[in-house]
Every structure is written in C-alpha cells, then in structure tokens.
Amino acid sequence: MLVLIGDNPERIKKEAALAKTCGFCPIPASSGKTNQMRLDRGGDRQANAAIYRVAVVRMRADERTKT
Template identity: 50%
Template sequence: MREALAGLGNAELLRTCVRFADASSRENTGGELVLQATRITLGLLAHRISQLSEQIREVDARLARLVESHAPQLLDVVGIGPDTAVTLLITVGDNPGRLDSEASFAALCGVSPVERSSGRRQIRRLNRGGDRQTNAALHRIVFTRLRVVRGLL
C-alpha cells in the first residue's frame, strides 16, 4: 500500500484515502485485517482533513469580509492579505490609547530600536518586547514586498 500511495500528490492522495473509508464495508480476516484497519484509519483521517480544510476556507472568507468592511485600504497595500490585516487590526484595536504615533506603533510591535549604553558607548539593539504576532505579520509584509519588488526588476 505504501508504494501505491507514495507517488501521489496531496490532492490525489486525499481523494484516494477518502475512497478507502467508503470501501471499508468489506470484512476481511487474517493478513488482510491489518491492511483493512490501515485503510479505514487513512479514510477517516482524510475525511477529517477535508472537514478542517472546509472550515479554514470559511473562516478565511469571514475574515476577508471583516477586513473589507472595516479597513479596505489595508488590502490595497502590496504584501497585506486578509490574515495579516486582521492581525494588524487586532493589535490596533486592543491598544487604541497607546497609539499616538508611528514610533509608538513600532514599539508596540517590537520593531523599534532600543538605546543601550555601556559606559562611553551608545548602541542600539533590537527591541525584544512587543506583540510577537504583529511583529511576525510585519515580517511577512516586508518579505512579501521584497519578493514582489525583486520580481518586477
């Protein structure tokens, strides 16, 4: 069975395993029992993957509608999709009193430099604080924009 499934892509593998669950009504004995149990398990897992994938698509569509209704200008920026926009909106919505400038937003996200002094030397280091989810969202935006710009050059 392993060799038969090894060459399949993800979509074909999922369809094949779903068919295993549908064909599991036969009862086998002996050496075929392990093979049948494996097929049933793969079929059940494939059904669960299909259900979860559908739920993910529904949540993604809802999030996209929410962003379009509350901050459609975010989706116009290259590198910002619905997931990233939702992360930014959550951060801003949770901290409205703390955001009075770009610098305060940068500090909130953990992307601002922090001044450090050791005697006569003044240095800046990366801010290790801030909202890590928003920091990761900004990271994705930057790298997506860099990839798009390099693709245009």
C-alpha cells in the same frame, strides 16, 4: 494587525507607538565609550511576525523596498 490596534486605538497614534507595541523599536544598549542600539525584546510577537512577513513579501515585488 487590526486586532492589535482594535484592542486600544488610543495608544497607536504614531509610528513610534506602533513600533514600541510590536517590539521592533531600537533601544539604547550603550556602555562607556560605545554607542549601540538593539531591538526591544518585548512587544506583541504576533504583530512583529506579521510586519516581518509584510516586509519579506514587499522585498520580492517592490523596488522601493529593495533599495
């Protein structure tokens, strides 16, 4: 994660910018009467994998993450 942010720290000022960079921000995928969201397929795959690992490890020990 430090390498990702270290490349260009100006673009990561908010959580939304980090989500867009890593590719786990929701984007609209609606058509007609439905209102759906899907995850962005773009972004840094290694950063996305690192955040996933952090979440999995936190699920084991942190009660706030479990709830």
